[in-house]
Amino acid sequence: MDQPLRIVVAKPGLDGHDRGAKVVARALRDAGHEVIYTGLRRTSQQIVDTVRDEDARFLGLSSLSGAHAHLFPQVCQKLVEAGLDDVIVFGGGIIPEDDRPALHAVGIRAVFGPGTPTSEILEFIQTASVMDDAGVGQASDWHWDATA
Amino acid sequence: MGDELQQALGGDRRAMARLLSAIENGDFTPQQFPSMPAATEEDHWQVMAVTGAPGVGKSVLVDALMTAWATEGVRVALLAVDPSSPRTGGALLGDRVRMTSVDNPAISNRVYVRSIATRSSSGSVPLIVEDMAAFLLACGWERVLIETVGSGQAELRCAAVADRIVVVEGPARGDGIQAEKAGLLELADIVLVNKADLEGAERHAGELMESYALDGEDSPQVLLTSGLKGLGVAEAAQALLSLKSSGRAQRARMRERLLAQHERSLVHHPAYNGVLDALCEGTLDINEALNHLKGDENGRAS
Numbered sequence: 001m002d003q004p005l006r007i008v009v010a011k012p013g014l015d016g017h018d019r020g021a022k023v024v025a026r027a028l029r030d031a032g033h034e035v036i037y038t039g040l041r042r043t044s045q046q047i048v049d050t051v052r053d054e055d056a057r058f059l060g061l062s063s064l065s066g067a068h069a070h071l072f073p074q075v076c077q078k079l080v081e082a083g084l085d086d087v088i089v090f091g092g093g094i095i096p097e098d099d100r101p102a103l104h105a106v107g108i109r110a111v112f113g114p115g116t117p118t119s120e121i122l123e124f125i126q127t128a129s130v131m132d133d134a135g136v137g138q139a140s141d142w143h144w145d146a147t148a
Numbered sequence: 149m150g151d152e153l154q155q156a157l158g159g160d161r162r163a164m165a166r167l168l169s170a171i172e173n174g175d176f177t178p179q180q181f182p183s184m185p186a187a188t189e190e191d192h193w194q195v196m197a198v199t200g201a202p203g204v205g206k207s208v209l210v211d212a213l214m215t216a217w218a219t220e221g222v223r224v225a226l227l228a229v230d231p232s233s234p235r236t237g238g239a240l241l242g243d244r245v246r247m248t249s250v251d252n253p254a255i256s257n258r259v260y261v262r263s264i265a266t267r268s269s270s271g272s273v274p275l276i277v278e279d280m281a282a283f284l285l286a287c288g289w290e291r292v293l294i295e296t297v298g299s300g301q302a303e304l305r306c307a308a309v310a311d312r313i314v315v316v317e318g319p320a321r322g323d324g325i326q327a328e329k330a331g332l333l334e335l336a337d338i339v340l341v342n343k344a345d346l347e348g349a350e351r352h353a354g355e356l357m358e359s360y361a362l363d364g365e366d367s368p369q370v371l372l373t374s375g376l377k378g379l380g381v382a383e384a385a386q387a388l389l390s391l392k393s394s395g396r397a398q399r400a401r402m403r404e405r406l407l408a409q410h411e412r413s414l415v416h417h418p419a420y421n422g423v424l425d426a427l428c429e430g431t432l433d434i435n436e437a438l439n440h441l442k443g444d445e446n447g448r449a450s
Binding site: 052 | 162242
């Protein structure tokens, strides 16, 4: 029997909007995964500690405050420092096209904007979960081309 | 797995977290790691279950207790259980949302929190947490708490996996007759009436004490707490740390173990999903289904 994937969904920084994170968490749950939700306003270190202690395979970061360009790479760097380089990281929220290449460059494998069908996120999870080098600190330069 | 085990036993939390997953997935068993001797002093427990109805404040209270213990230097681990979807198998594990102790840098090295889904087991605790708790003890955690799924009057499965049972109640939980009913309250080693800042808490605690008074001398203590406001938490933390077993749960513990093991052998039987499908289609009746699941994993009669 296939074991469910463990996925942490996190809200870094001073951002009180979690409707999107909850919709994504719910879609992942309904697809049969085990989703650990951190709640609002977490620091990068708290998120990395949660991923470590919960032995999560994936980390989803949500930001609607405009701080993604600072916070997302910080989380990725701390993951690698903690030896969690095999964790697969994706992001979502209000993230302009122009900001996305820099996020992909630090190992974030997908960035989803508003209007993304949840089925696309599930497809990304499925695709990335069978790769062996899609972790945040691993060699692959692959990333998912999001439709929104 | 050998290196990872040595790292985990030496205090590496990442290695420990991975091996806990391996235990949960059935890839790593208690025969493969050193076991801690069972506690001998009657006031020293190792594994405590915290149970009670949904919404009575278990998570916030557990967080407050862990903060109190970790501040005193006790290393405490929590296995927080939430339900898996009976339809898809997925789960939303949200107990961390209310936890502050793991994020407090002054004590976070003495606090470990792990979220667990019930997966294929019924009841408020999957039996596998017994093995996970044993591994945490082997890794040097002194006390393991198990926070069960929010559960009601007759859910006793937590007795199978814990040395002590804490029942959390809330204010205004029905009339005085509720306190007289048989079930979970009979197995409690202590009862915490939480949300004591709200009206009705004191009255409910009074009703519980009146009911227990009829049991005689070995009846459990009833304390008022508010995890949110911090009321009574220091007293409860002290009382819980040296809590003696009331001895009331001994037979129930064995019965729940037996039932849980039996259930585990059923749901892990290779024919299990096929038999469920056949039941849904109406091609098997319940008795035929049970016969199909009676043999061992290779289909031989046991």
